[in-house]
Amino acid sequence: MSARFEGLAALVTGGASGIGAAVAELLSREGADVTVLDVVQSHPDHYWQECDLADTDSVEAAVAAAAARFGRLDVVVNNAGIGAQGDVSANSDAEWSRAWEVNVVGMARVSRAALPHLRESSAASITNTASVASLAGLPQRVLYSATKGAVMAMTKAMAADHVREGIRVNCVAPGTADTPWIQRLLEQSDAPEEERAALESRQPHRRLVSAAEVARAVAYLADPENRSTVGVCLPVDGGMEALRLRPD
Template sequence: MAVVTGGAAGIGRAVSEALLEAGANVSVLDKDVAGAPAGVQPFTADVGSDEQVAAAIGAIGESHGRLDVLVNNAGRSYPASVEDGPLEDWHAVFDINVLGYVRATRAALPYLRRSGSPSIVNMSSCTATTGLRRRALYAATKGAIEAMSRAMAADLLHEGIRVNCVSPGTVDTPFIRRLIDEAQNPDAQRAAYNNRQPTGFMVSPEEIARAVLYLADPKAVSTVGSVLSVDGGFGSMRLFDL
């Protein structure tokens, strides 16, 4: 039994579909479940709400008796330098991007402990380790996720619960396509997103989903506390001659 937060759109939807194709029972939590793939059990829930998250995951866990996989994926973007935006906005983004993972994990742990091969996969970002302009807030939340994931892995390993991260590059999601469409020069904006990956093209949501499947695989017993980068070389390569 797998739960995906933010599982009705973008990366989360691709992850939900991949888990379904792998034979898992899948439930998704999302503020808007209209885009949830056929075959999942959708729950309308805001990861910013203790009550909604606890109620949804509790219902899933009690119905199935256990949880095997939790994919913490729900989040929000917020372009900002350190000087931009009221602090209320900063609190709100941290509440979703970091505490949202905490809420879902706390609600899921009693049911993960009933599984024979429990796994938590957290969604990070290349911005956690590579400085990008106007990403101070978002990068800070994703850096927190990577640090928290390693500590969670250390806390939970003795119980057999593996915790890992996926770190995507720029992913060709509906959100990114909307930003492209809204740009003054959509063709130039798409080229900019493609070209900042050394591969020359954006990462597909399906590639991220395959990374999640690997990390959640019960056979990946030695993969724990890791960050799996799927970023087209964005974080590790610079293609220029010295």
């Protein structure tokens, strides 16, 4: 295993499970000092700060603690988010507000709090977790898609704002990933095996994306050697957004 993040400090939101946990583990294995921001305790090998992304004071305190712990902050991975299901009539105003506060404004809060520290780094990057829902219309995902579309647009605008400060901003766009959230959705289904098969079949490679695959894409975007990779939305979706295969 390489040590491309040796000597760097990384912060991962939503790092207690799923994609975030895979990202935190990979960055740590490759040399980074990792802080996980989450509402639940993370892996004991990582420094953890409890953080509510919908609360500015909580975010600012957690980011400051991470920077103080390791004396620097170089890599920010804005991964935390919440899901939502249904068409445009399905979600209440409260659900819209909560998802927007966490999935979009939460990323802005973390990035804003991290900027003073990132400006001091020669290897600064921010990687946001968008989604295939940022790029393709998915049924029964209006609220979630709206937030993830905003994440992709925000990523490009942030990249334009900060590239000349030496801070690279990119995003990763996973397809349907094999995470605890998806597993909970399947368990709530009347026919979990059929629902899983349907999710797998809509991705051209006919399986769910693994958290480890997304983590490797995040690590590529955050790698300080990739200095010309800026403003990119990197799909990790088995071709779901880009490919149009003929039926078998």
